[in-house]
Amino acid sequence: MASIELSGVTKRFGKVTALDNISLEIKDKEFFVLFGPAGAGKTTILNIIAGIHMPESGVVKINGEIVNQVEPQNRDVAMVFENYALYPHLKVYDNIASPLRSPRHKKDEAYIKEAVERVAALLKIDQFLDRLPVQLSNGQRQRVALGRALVRYPNVYLMDEPLAHLDAKLRNVMRGELKMIQSNFNTTAIYVTHDFMEAMSLSDRIAVINEGSIVQVGASDEIYYLPCNEFVAQLMGDPEINLLDCEIDVSGNVYSAKFTEIDAVIELPHDADVYATLKDYGAVKLRMGLRPQNIEFSFDPADGFIQGQVYSFETIGNKSVLTVTVGGKKEVRLIAPNGLPVKLDQNIYIKPDLMQSLYFHADSSEFICRYNEAAIRALAAEKAGEE
Amino acid sequence: MSTSKKRLGSIVRHGLLGIWAIFALFPLIWMLIMTFKSEADVMTTTFIFTPTLDNYRQVLLQSDYLRFFTDSVITSVGAVLISVLLGVPAAYALARYKFKYKEGLAFQILSFRFAPELLVVLPLFMIYQRMGLHDTYLGLIWVYQLISMPLIIWVVRGYFEDISVEIEHAAQVDGYNWWQVFMKTLVPLIKPGLVSSALLAFIFVWNSFTFPLMLSGFNVSPVTVAAMRFLASHTVQYGQMAVAATISALPAVVFALLIQKHLVRGLSFGAVKG
Numbered sequence: 001m002a003s004i005e006l007s008g009v010t011k012r013f014g015k016v017t018a019l020d021n022i023s024l025e026i027k028d029k030e031f032f033v034l035f036g037p038a039g040a041g042k043t044t045i046l047n048i049i050a051g052i053h054m055p056e057s058g059v060v061k062i063n064g065e066i067v068n069q070v071e072p073q074n075r076d077v078a079m080v081f082e083n084y085a086l087y088p089h090l091k092v093y094d095n096i097a098s099p100l101r102s103p104r105h106k107k108d109e110a111y112i113k114e115a116v117e118r119v120a121a122l123l124k125i126d127q128f129l130d131r132l133p134v135q136l137s138n139g140q141r142q143r144v145a146l147g148r149a150l151v152r153y154p155n156v157y158l159m160d161e162p163l164a165h166l167d168a169k170l171r172n173v174m175r176g177e178l179k180m181i182q183s184n185f186n187t188t189a190i191y192v193t194h195d196f197m198e199a200m201s202l203s204d205r206i207a208v209i210n211e212g213s214i215v216q217v218g219a220s221d222e223i224y225y226l227p228c229n230e231f232v233a234q235l236m237g238d239p240e241i242n243l244l245d246c247e248i249d250v251s252g253n254v255y256s257a258k259f260t261e262i263d264a265v266i267e268l269p270h271d272a273d274v275y276a277t278l279k280d281y282g283a284v285k286l287r288m289g290l291r292p293q294n295i296e297f298s299f300d301p302a303d304g305f306i307q308g309q310v311y312s313f314e315t316i317g318n319k320s321v322l323t324v325t326v327g328g329k330k331e332v333r334l335i336a337p338n339g340l341p342v343k344l345d346q347n348i349y350i351k352p353d354l355m356q357s358l359y360f361h362a363d364s365s366e367f368i369c370r371y372n373e374a375a376i377r378a379l380a381a382e383k384a385g386e387e
Numbered sequence: 388m389s390t391s392k393k394r395l396g397s398i399v400r401h402g403l404l405g406i407w408a409i410f411a412l413f414p415l416i417w418m419l420i421m422t423f424k425s426e427a428d429v430m431t432t433t434f435i436f437t438p439t440l441d442n443y444r445q446v447l448l449q450s451d452y453l454r455f456f457t458d459s460v461i462t463s464v465g466a467v468l469i470s471v472l473l474g475v476p477a478a479y480a481l482a483r484y485k486f487k488y489k490e491g492l493a494f495q496i497l498s499f500r501f502a503p504e505l506l507v508v509l510p511l512f513m514i515y516q517r518m519g520l521h522d523t524y525l526g527l528i529w530v531y532q533l534i535s536m537p538l539i540i541w542v543v544r545g546y547f548e549d550i551s552v553e554i555e556h557a558a559q560v561d562g563y564n565w566w567q568v569f570m571k572t573l574v575p576l577i578k579p580g581l582v583s584s585a586l587l588a589f590i591f592v593w594n595s596f597t598f599p600l601m602l603s604g605f606n607v608s609p610v611t612v613a614a615m616r617f618l619a620s621h622t623v624q625y626g627q628m629a630v631a632a633t634i635s636a637l638p639a640v641v642f643a644l645l646i647q648k649h650l651v652r653g654l655s656f657g658a659v660k661g
Contacts, residue, residue, distance in 0.1 A: 087557075105561075
């Protein structure tokens, strides 16, 4: 149980700046996800909280106390390492028991036996307790690494991609388990992942990290529906969001978007807030973000539908991704049901659901506005209040 | 057909191995036989002679041989102990830390093994005499570091490099301080390399001849040098020399047999995977 605070933390490795002036506040008992592409600095943040790395500048606080000078073993944190970092010479049982045998967290053997068996059962590794790490698959090793952390009740769990090497089915199960464990243990958890589904489903809050800086912090809905820039919008969501260059035409009271790449014009639905923001924004060039599930399609021409050609059709589990070329070059991804009878290059007509569209600055790619923004913000705030 | 073919192959294989064994071991067997020969028989007989234990009696009871043997044990064990105590931390530093001229330093350590011992032993002799290190245990143990330390540092460094640094971090987070991490996590992982390189270093030091020849005298005298005493000015006591050589070869042979299995693995395999 602890709150964690980083303020102005900078970490350099030689000439490379891994973290650039990062400030974060993680509340007590929160499940906080650090989300970002590879090499963003997520793991470095964990290492700094654990005390493995010393920041060049900035302050790290656990429970309000500055811990910059506190050694890792005295910070009372438990960490799951991405490469497992199991002790190769110790059996699974002894690996998991290791924290409880350390001078810092010493427990008697009876307690240790019970605790190890409890987490082993939870992680379904109870039949491997007598094996050495080399005799395990990667998924099993990862669970042992998780077990070594979960066997204790620390201030905070630091988890570095703890589910990355599990097979899909087990990952889904473990995702649920982890969420439950964390709420049952009443502990703070900081969780690093590059899988947006994991980030969305586990988190109380998400921090999106890129190139050593925090891009956006917020609840999962907030990040998904109100991404602060195109980078976040592209990172959250699979298949990726469509970004279409457009110009805003104003004629009288009606705003319409002229898509420069695909040679089509669509009238924007009337919304006082959106119109006002776009008007304030002034410049006409921007980019419209459309999630693949927010585009309708039809095989017959209809009013408001734009013509395109089928480029590819791939089934991903319970849905399919249909890629359509519009205007000869621009590819638009949309979600379609499985088993749709399509031929490549056949004509298809698509219609975006503009009520779900997002608008970004064409040059800076910053978020400008979206429809129903106020309602979504209110909902996110309400959800955050529940936690 | 196939069984007889197999049997033929097996016979050929064992035959060849037998020839090799005789070729390799014959000098040793010859020496062993010599230890049981009287002075008269050494030059005149090969396999048929009257065995005697006179040589053993002479060497073990009526000469200072046991004292020389003890000198060898003290200097060799001392040299290897110091090499381990200083070499393991040095290997750790070379494996883990980044500092200027690191590779240069590592190469410098290795290069101690390049120079012919005869080349350095003369100046060393002068220095040792001035410093009062000549003919002392400390002096020999010190100069033996040239032989044992580079070997241990280079082998153990490779082992440290194979241990992912996260394992150390994990142990720290588990609640162990640095010293406990080192003893409980790192030492077990480098053990195969450490044991095999230390034993190999022991054998090299034990067999060392040039350094003790020049740098030791009547006070401290390892067996390799002491065996020469049996070359008297006008006679050569072949039988007694054979005894001295046989006994001085024993520790190396015993150790090599004991660790044979680990020696090759320890020196050629990396420490850990996964």
